[in-house]
Amino acid sequence: MNFYQKLGGLILGSRLRRLSEYFLSEVNKVYAEKGIAFDASWFSMFYLISKNEHISLIDIAETLEVS
Template identity: 65%
Template structure:
């Protein structure tokens, strides 16, 4: 048994991070091999923009369930690369609308077939074992549970219960 699997839930987050980093590196390898200057970390913003644009920056943050600051940093980076542009929202000048540039739209066209291939490859990967097909559902259930009660609260409750019995 490997070190990580022997520790069970104690390293659950570490195992998820390792797997995530592996997937991102492999996907980046595919982009590189195809000669496409795209980074997998850009995917969430590009995907949102592929569905709706222009879109307020705050709406991107809400959709991705990440901070306004994180999206702002990503958009700034993509703007410097000439892939997106921003404009003040006509209704509220404090809000920024985000949209793909011509260069960003061309890049989107290049990456979309890879996104389809990623889905196909992941379906093949998870078809190997019945439990693997349940992985996305299980992750969604864990995400819902931690929204109801954060992990830190759960850990502290167990600590309190453990200390009360000793």
């Protein structure tokens, strides 16, 4: 039994985090290839601002559930 099998469900969060980081990295490569200076991890914030120009920083943080 390998390390990941021994940990079972405990490792799920770690594996999902790595998968998320991989996807963001791949999306960032596409932006770079297209000459777009943008980090995909900022998409949610910019989307909120595009839908409501007057949204406050506090409202953004609450909506995105970050502190």
